[in-house]
Amino acid sequence: MPGIDGLVFLKKVNNRSPVTEIILMTAYATKKTAVEAIQNGAFNYVTKPFDPDELKLQIRKVEI
Numbered sequence: 001m002p003g004i005d006g007l008v009f010l011k012k013v014n015n016r017s018p019v020t021e022i023i024l025m026t027a028y029a030t031k032k033t034a035v036e037a038i039q040n041g042a043f044n045y046v047t048k049p050f051d052p053d054e055l056k057l058q059i060r061k062v063e064i
Helices: 006-016 031-039 052-063
Strands: 023-026 044-047
Touching: 006 023, 006 031, 023 052, 031 044, 044 052
Parallel strands: 023 044
Antiparallel strands: none
């Protein structure tokens, strides 16, 4: 995303709507950023390229 990274976006969304579940998707994955995303309220963390079936599974988990 131009001008903002996913972790900053995650924090902004959580400040505005703490009940919104977020699955963060990134092409620049590290263990540190995955942990930080979860600690900052992400429901889950998916790396690109991703398996569409795995993403569907994560979305279903949000719905439960």
